[in-house]
Amino acid sequence: MADTTRRAMLAGMAALPAAACTELAQTGPAGDLFDAAEDWHRAAHRALANRQALAPEYAPDERSPDIRGNGSLTVDTPEYREQLANGFADWRLDVGGLVANPLILSLADLKALPQRTQITRHDCVEGWSAIAEWNGPQLSRLLDEAGVREEANFILFRCADTLYGRAYYESVDMVDAYHPQTIIAHQLNGEPIPEKNGAPLRMRIERQLGYKHAKYLTGIEAVASFEDINGGKGGFWEDVGDYQWYAGI
Ligand SMILES: Nc1nc2c(c(=O)[nH]1)N[C@H]1C(S)=C(S)[C@@H](COP(=O)(O)O)O[C@H]1N2
Ligand SMILES: [Mo]
Numbered sequence: 001m002a003d004t005t006r007r008a009m010l011a012g013m014a015a016l017p018a019a020a021c022t023e024l025a026q027t028g029p030a031g032d033l034f035d036a037a038e039d040w041h042r043a044a045h046r047a048l049a050n051r052q053a054l055a056p057e058y059a060p061d062e063r064s065p066d067i068r069g070n071g072s073l074t075v076d077t078p079e080y081r082e083q084l085a086n087g088f089a090d091w092r093l094d095v096g097g098l099v100a101n102p103l104i105l106s107l108a109d110l111k112a113l114p115q116r117t118q119i120t121r122h123d124c125v126e127g128w129s130a131i132a133e134w135n136g137p138q139l140s141r142l143l144d145e146a147g148v149r150e151e152a153n154f155i156l157f158r159c160a161d162t163l164y165g166r167a168y169y170e171s172v173d174m175v176d177a178y179h180p181q182t183i184i185a186h187q188l189n190g191e192p193i194p195e196k197n198g199a200p201l202r203m204r205i206e207r208q209l210g211y212k213h214a215k216y217l218t219g220i221e222a223v224a225s226f227e228d229i230n231g232g233k234g235g236f237w238e239d240v241g242d243y244q245w246y247a248g249i
Pocket of ligand 2: 070123124125126210211
């Protein structure tokens with residue numbers, strides 16, 4: 001997105017040498033061109049500002065009494081059962097792909113970072129919602145620490161579970177990746193995340209529908225495209241054919 005914006009802006013500017021702008025802006029065709037570039041720029045800004053706006057946050061007494069689980073409700077492997085019994089002391093989150101400094105983080109590492117707490121509404125495309133408090137570090141913080149390279153366009157989330165025999169995964173663009181309410185949650189309503197809701201780590205991406213919020217998170221990967229990854233469409237449900245990649249709300 002940033003790259004496209006940059007490229008389009010440069011293309012618009014190349015048509016108009018800066019020194020000529022004032023003068024040309026007052027004449028016919030070049031003036032129209034200038035206005036068009038201005039409009040484009042303003043519209044792009046508006047669209048970006050809209051994408052960056054915060055999702056509503058709620059008061060503690062507005063929380064739903066029960067947060068149901070959806071999709072995978074566990075990870076069906078002996079390794080996961082062992083980790084669960086062990087309080088996830090050995091769980092590791094890999095941050096890699098197109099980054100300068102790959103990271104391997106434990107739960108303790110993630111808890112040592114600045115934390116964000118937010119009471120937000122989860123909206124599942126199947127037609128149910130639930131309000132809950134989520135807590136964890138912002139994804140932007142990890143990405144800054146890892147140093148995302150210029151060529152990266154998307155952030156991919158890897159999960160420990162499989163659904164219908166396929167690995168669950170998801171991805172977002174850089175606007176959602178760096179959104180302030182995009183966090184790696186390790187707490188739900190002040191407690192460690194329950195098994196059914198993605199223990200020990202799950203994404204919260206508050207400007208996106210529920211299926212983007214990857215549970216049982218094991219890896220975060222910066223990629224240029226997802227053409228060669230799994231089904232090539234950037235996410236489990238996208239590959240299976242049901243849902244759109246862009247699930248903004
Ligand atoms: N790893 C993984 N993440 C997942 C899913 C899943 O099956 N596996 N289901 C998605 C869907 S469709 C929704 S609505 C939410 C459900 O989150 P919950 O179980 O906490 O309600 O998780 C999303 N993330
Ligand atoms: Mo969902």
